[in-house]
Amino acid sequence: MRVTFEEMRSTIKLALVNAGVPEAKAELCAEIHTESSADGVESHGLNRIPRFVDYIRKGYVDVHAEPTLIAAKGAAENYDGHMGIGVTNALFASDQAVRLAKLHGIGLVTLKNTTHWMRGGTYAWRTANKGYMGISWINTEDCMPLWGSDEQSVGNNPFCIAIPRDKGPIVLDMAMSQYAYGKLGVYQLSGKQTEYPCGFDENGRMTTDPGEVIKTRRIMPTGYWKGSSMAIVLDLAATMMSNGNSGTEITHINKGSCGGCSQIFIAYDPYLFGDKSEIDRKIEERIIAADAAHPLNEKHPVHCPGESTIHRREVSMRDGIHVDDSVWKQVQEYAAGRF
Amino acid sequence: MRVTFEEMRSTIKLALVNAGVPEAKAELCAEIHTESSADGVESHGLNRIPRFVDYIRKGYVDVHAEPTLIAAKGAAENYDGHMGIGVTNALFASDQAVRLAKLHGIGLVTLKNTTHWMRGGTYAWRTANKGYMGISWINTEDCMPLWGSDEQSVGNNPFCIAIPRDKGPIVLDMAMSQYAYGKLGVYQLSGKQTEYPCGFDENGRMTTDPGEVIKTRRIMPTGYWKGSSMAIVLDLAATMMSNGNSGTEITHINKGSCGGCSQIFIAYDPYLFGDKSEIDRKIEERIIAADAAHPLNEKHPVHCPGESTIHRREVSMRDGIHVDDSVWKQVQEYAAGRF
Numbered sequence: 001m002r003v004t005f006e007e008m009r010s011t012i013k014l015a016l017v018n019a020g021v022p023e024a025k026a027e028l029c030a031e032i033h034t035e036s037s038a039d040g041v042e043s044h045g046l047n048r049i050p051r052f053v054d055y056i057r058k059g060y061v062d063v064h065a066e067p068t069l070i071a072a073k074g075a076a077e078n079y080d081g082h083m084g085i086g087v088t089n090a091l092f093a094s095d096q097a098v099r100l101a102k103l104h105g106i107g108l109v110t111l112k113n114t115t116h117w118m119r120g121g122t123y124a125w126r127t128a129n130k131g132y133m134g135i136s137w138i139n140t141e142d143c144m145p146l147w148g149s150d151e152q153s154v155g156n157n158p159f160c161i162a163i164p165r166d167k168g169p170i171v172l173d174m175a176m177s178q179y180a181y182g183k184l185g186v187y188q189l190s191g192k193q194t195e196y197p198c199g200f201d202e203n204g205r206m207t208t209d210p211g212e213v214i215k216t217r218r219i220m221p222t223g224y225w226k227g228s229s230m231a232i233v234l235d236l237a238a239t240m241m242s243n244g245n246s247g248t249e250i251t252h253i254n255k256g257s258c259g260g261c262s263q264i265f266i267a268y269d270p271y272l273f274g275d276k277s278e279i280d281r282k283i284e285e286r287i288i289a290a291d292a293a294h295p296l297n298e299k300h301p302v303h304c305p306g307e308s309t310i311h312r313r314e315v316s317m318r319d320g321i322h323v324d325d326s327v328w329k330q331v332q333e334y335a336a337g338r339f
Numbered sequence: 340m341r342v343t344f345e346e347m348r349s350t351i352k353l354a355l356v357n358a359g360v361p362e363a364k365a366e367l368c369a370e371i372h373t374e375s376s377a378d379g380v381e382s383h384g385l386n387r388i389p390r391f392v393d394y395i396r397k398g399y400v401d402v403h404a405e406p407t408l409i410a411a412k413g414a415a416e417n418y419d420g421h422m423g424i425g426v427t428n429a430l431f432a433s434d435q436a437v438r439l440a441k442l443h444g445i446g447l448v449t450l451k452n453t454t455h456w457m458r459g460g461t462y463a464w465r466t467a468n469k470g471y472m473g474i475s476w477i478n479t480e481d482c483m484p485l486w487g488s489d490e491q492s493v494g495n496n497p498f499c500i501a502i503p504r505d506k507g508p509i510v511l512d513m514a515m516s517q518y519a520y521g522k523l524g525v526y527q528l529s530g531k532q533t534e535y536p537c538g539f540d541e542n543g544r545m546t547t548d549p550g551e552v553i554k555t556r557r558i559m560p561t562g563y564w565k566g567s568s569m570a571i572v573l574d575l576a577a578t579m580m581s582n583g584n585s586g587t588e589i590t591h592i593n594k595g596s597c598g599g600c601s602q603i604f605i606a607y608d609p610y611l612f613g614d615k616s617e618i619d620r621k622i623e624e625r626i627i628a629a630d631a632a633h634p635l636n637e638k639h640p641v642h643c644p645g646e647s648t649i650h651r652r653e654v655s656m657r658d659g660i661h662v663d664d665s666v667w668k669q670v671q672e673y674a675a676g677r678f
Binding site for chain 1: 409410412413414415417442443444445447449472474484485486487488489490492493500502509510511513517535543561562563565566568569571572573574575576578579580581582584585586587588607609611612613617618621622624625626628629632633634635636639640641642643644
């Protein structure tokens with residue numbers, strides 16, 4: 001079924017307040033989760049609320065903790081997230097990066113001891129909507145084999161870049177696995193194989209069977225050795241820059257997905273070294289050239305990442321946001337105080 | 340055959356001086372190309388000298404041009420490379436980023452109108468060897484189809500991150516194509532198929548036949564849609580940050596590979612927010628855990644990117660650097676003044 005943005009937002013907010021989240025934070029989280037669902041990223045929108053509530057109840061997330069400044073130098077600041085809510089910590093940190101970029105042209109915020117930020121693209125996207133280029137990444141617990149290994153040994157460490165633009169940003173939101181576990185679940189439910197190998201079966205062979213990979217937890221790094229290499233280096237960089245936990249330490253902490261993780265937020269003034277009109281023209285021409293690339297299949301024109309999301313959001317605002325009936329019912333129960 | 344580091348360095352230097360490169364710059368270029376060959380990246384080491392000489396003689400590269408400062412703000416500086424030598428421009432720019440990082444904790448240098456920087460990892464690696472984290476990337480002419488297209492419509496835009504470390508840096512040096520054209524040439528010469536699809540044949544089907552892909556120029560983006568998305572966004576970011584040419588503009592300039600490209604150099608003080616001993620311990624533990632990941636094949640232990648390069652360099656310094664006989668003869672001819 002479909003529900004309106006406002007229905008979903010207010011229902012999630014009430015559910016979170018009932019789970020103990022202070023009202024102002026519940027408001028922010030509800031907005032972010034609803035936006036993710038509206039953009040078609042249901043896995044980190046409405047569908048993630050039950051797990052978020054579970055984490056709160058298990059004490060993995062401290063709903064009262066606020067990020068505190070550890071140290072600052074010039075355009076860079078380091079915060080401790082104190083295992084607070086991942087979404088509100090990351091919103092705070094990305095906004096601080098924008099504040100620093102306004103002062104210095106570039107702003108860097110590093111955040112340690114935080115929790116799951118849900119949809120990774122949210123923060124770079126928000127930075128771009130404020131008129132700044134956003135770059136952000138995270139390290140996670142080991143959930144993917146390093147290339148050449150048969151055991152989970154590195155995180156999927158999403159990496160995001162958003163390019164601000166009057167017509168709506170172009171956004172890279174890229175985890176280092178080829179398919180998310182959530183996506184494999186969707187393939188499995190519909191009885192489909194993945195288009196490309198999604199991981200390894202128990203004999204160490206590549207497979208397109210999502211069920212096999214959900215069993216082995218040997219998910220495929222994107223681009224084989226390349227995504228694996230990028231994942232470990234992003235982990236090391238996040239650890240180093242935030243003086244926070246590495247993926248190995250997050251794995252040992254064992255407080256759910258991303259519990260205790262490190263996050264990096266960079267904001268950059270896109271017109272630091274050029275006129276807005278000149279830079280906007282270059283960017284627009286590049287996007288037009290990309291979108292005009294001759295398609296393999298005439299029915300599927302090429303798009304830059306993020307462009308189709310703008311369209312999807314419009315459809316959701318007009319026709320309502322698609323929800324999974326059983327998840328929607330569960331969150332409504334939370335909103336009614338029944339856990 | 341194998342030649343010593345010093346033989347290769349002095350031969351390349353003489354070849355470049357004979358091609359018109361001023362001596363100090365020839366010295367720097369010879370060092371960098373020799374290091375690349377010593378590290379096993381022959382395609383951008385000795386093997387690249389004939390093409391570099393060709394570009395000089397065609398006027399694609401202005402061997403006398405020096406980078407000039409366009410504008411500076413705080414920790415960020417923008418330079419025009421004036422189509423000078425890619426290697427010396429990029430060495431200059433990455434060193435400036437380190438200078439800025441010493442002052443501000445983080446340093447950003449954006450460089451426009453430059454030429455091919457050869458092996459991408461060189462500059463992040465150099466930054467790490469100076470004790471700073473290095474991040475750098477470049478945009479190139481269209482040489483790869485965007486995902487869903489059957490024509491070259493985006494660059495392979497290498498992206499590099501180097502993590503400084505007493506034992507030698509961990510380095511990501513990652514082009515957005517699964518296999519470089521140079522690598523496909525190597526497979527083709529040895530009559531081998533690639534392990535994974537390396538591109539599309541003339542019917543738009545994925546293929547592991549390097550010859551087909553060399554013909555169609557439809558090389559595979561790493562991770563399919565993911566590498567394609569990252570490539571276009573890195574291009575937009577490099578263009579925006581340097582106020583330089585986009586991939587589309589580089590393609591139109593048509594002065595060889597990367598002629599007129601834009602490059603980004605970031606340096607970061609790794610101990611900005613923590614003690615060296617504490618951060619080094621975290622990084623070392625993370626690397627040890629990664630390298631201890633249980634291997635698929637006991638004969639092939641897992642390594643972090645860059646670790647095997649350190650070993651390869653040692654072997655080259657001890658036993659000599661492997662060269663292709665015909666390329667070595669050609670560069671020796673240049674060194675003797677015969678073009």
